[in-house]
Amino acid sequence: MVLVLDLSKILHLTIIHMRGLDHSSTGEKMPPKVNRKCVRYQVDWEVKTFNGQPVAETSLFDLSATGAKIEGTKPLAPRNHVEFTYVRPGDDRERSHTGIIMWMRPLIHKPGRYQMGVKFYEFDWSLDQELRQVAKF
Template identity: 35%
Template structure:
């Protein structure tokens, strides 16, 4: 009998990543004008972000959301479109959404870089 190790291979990106991503844990208070309970921005770059939410959003859907920074006082409005949605299999009823900003968002990039540095 021969044992073959099973390895999980991650799919290769079709297009190389163009911007550095930074892991964050920032609260999202509303999405498209509606309250967003238990929603979080989990990583961000100058070109896009990944949201963790309880509701699945449709790809290509325009999105406008409000992010509360860790100081609890600063709020940022973000606009973009949903480019992908995936269920989080480890946590039932949770979804990750990939958001592409309409323009380069240097403010979010700068704040995320600052937070990840210390």
């Protein structure tokens, strides 16, 4: 059996995806491209508190100067204020950020666990610089 790929169709699909036009016979559209203001850094750091209350089994999974993705057992609904603290591995300082929950979704493959997106009230560009330095190594 010989498989022949028509690269012109692949290029066409890529162009359609970039323009956000229909990409299937059902008329579905590709999800819109998300433009980020800054780099997101993949981390796996333990979150210590939510709104002053200790939390267990909660982790910070990605972090930027403008927000974070958190996974844990306590779901916080969108549009709620949150302040959370964490300690970076190898650093004794407890750090905190405040922001608003932008989205929350249950993890189907991990019952009882949720992911939440947090947008910080104040962007932390010094954090971005620190993470940029660590990412170089």
